[in-house]
Amino acid sequence: MLGSRELFPALTAEPDLVYLDAASGTPCPEPVIAQLTAELRGPAANPGRGGHPWARDALRRVEDARAAVAAFLGASFPDEVAFTRGATGAMAFLADRWGPAALANGGDILYCSGDHLSTVRPWLRLAKRMRHQGVRAVAYRRDRLGRIDADDFARAASDRTAVVVVTDVHNLHGTRTDLAELAIPPEATVCLDCSQSAGRLPLRLAGSRAELAVVSGHKMFGPPGTGTVYVRRGQHHRIAVDRAAARSGPAHHVSPLTDAAEEGSLDGVGAVALASATAFVDGIGLDRVGGHLAGLAARFADGAARIGGVTLLGPPVEADCAHSGIAAFSLDGQAGADVAFALERGGVYVRAGDHCLEGARDDVVRASFHLYNDENDVDRLLRGLAAAAERT
Ligand SMILES: Cc1ncc(COP(=O)(O)O)c(C=O)c1O
Known part of the structure; x- marks a missing residue:
């Protein structure tokens, strides 16, 4: 079940879409x-x-x-x-x-x-x-x-x-x-x-x-x-x-x-x-969910470090908090909204904007993974980011 979108009709309806905005809202699974x-x-x-x-x-x-x-x-x-x-x-x-x-x-x-x-x-x-x-x-x-x-x-x-x-x-x-x-x-x-x-x-x-x-x-x-x-x-x-x-x-x-x-x-x-x-x-198990999210966050951090101009905002991925599967980053010289739009055109949905925070920087983008995401989703994000970085 982890890494599978099978039980999420909103995701199976759009197989080419990579949804990375769980921290705003998760799609409903079939049992719900x-x-x-x-x-x-x-x-x-x-x-x-x-x-x-x-x-x-x-x-x-x-x-x-x-x-x-x-x-x-x-x-x-x-x-x-x-x-x-x-x-x-x-x-x-x-x-x-x-x-x-x-x-x-x-x-x-x-x-x-x-x-x-x-x-x-x-x-x-x-x-x-x-x-x-x-x-x-x-x-x-x-x-x-x-x-x-x-x-x-x-x-x-x-x-x-x-x-x-x-x-x-x-x-x-x-x-x-x-x-x-x-x-x-x-x-x-x-x-x-x-x-x-x-x-x-x-x-x-x-x-x-x-x-x-x-x-x-x-x-x-x-x-x-x-x-x-x-x-x-x-x-x-x-x-x-x-x-x-x-x-x-x-x-x-x-x-x-x-x-x-x-x-x-x-x-x-x-x-x-x-x-x-x-x-x-509970049926999946929160310990397993945390482990899965940590794996995706680590893969993202690893790949992002190899793209020139990308800066990760959070703590190192070895830290405990990687289990949350929430990653924020910026791309040198680009507004967050532009990066999010470039990713969106490639079918990757992330969050830009003020992030509901007082005085938030306008260059910060958030990718939030959840249990339905897999390594291909992370790689699609990385490819999209690499393409956006080339345009700077
Ligand atoms: C940390 C935090 N607190 C509160 C909220 C507000 O939650 P809700 O959308 O359920 O009102 C959010 C939503 O993004 C959040 O991330």
Whole structure:
């Protein structure tokens, strides 16, 4: 299955296309499409709204999905997981509904100025709203290779630090954060953005320092617009639940987290299909996926080093983070959009642009591999890059 596009109809429909933009969104595999279709063809009740068998059955399927996603993330309990609209929705939820109580007595929110805007913006907005209560946003940096600068982190951290926002795998550099290497103050709560790690690397949230986390479903083979938020039980008392709104959500109570995050009608179809995406990935095995991605990243780095003018942005491929399969590079004297367009004309789809980062360089291109990519895909990228380099 690894390196095969067989189970991905969007890819088999275009055999000459090389899709290298998984970090934006992964195509859906057959088992997820089958689950989505079955959900849409089956009883169409709103989960938990009403006591009739269709509504009860829809609710049971959502709760089964919750348990499956919780197990996939390594959570201790299903009620620590709620379904959201992507990671952006999940992060905004945490800042809006968990943040105010957690920061009621003031404190610093540590965030990385070089991280995805969806990760950073909700916390900056919160700090602004709560500045009169002594809340500040304090930035820490990444180094040239995209790794968190541990010294700068230590400078930013203090006994005022209340929340530490960290990205697990960076969306441009592909670097993975080792929380153990950061001087995180003991009282601080860690919020981990797992948008790029879920589906690429095993997650064990229960045993980690992170008590809050967000996940993007459409970057791990789930349907577009799906995602999850994780809040450990010990943090549930800080979630602002709107009792009246909670009553208009699922008719049964799971946890303060689900009461607050799943107000209104739930995308039960998306939740069940996201659970089938976790089964799909687990069926292949995340250790094998990581090994496969590391192999592709190493092949790319090796080939790119032989093309004059190509500079890789991330850390060396021997580093652990190569397992993320995300590689960023630039081509001397060429705008990223031009390089991406040249590759696109050769049937290789990559990502250029601002990469959802503040002040991103405009010459940087990202190739993100996933389990359906193979060595030929890497070689097509390298050939395209070599051709583009010749034109400079
Ligand atoms: C690190 C990171 N965080 C958050 C997001 C936003 O995710 P979503 O598309 O699920 O809202 C992305 C998307 O690219 C990302 O890479």
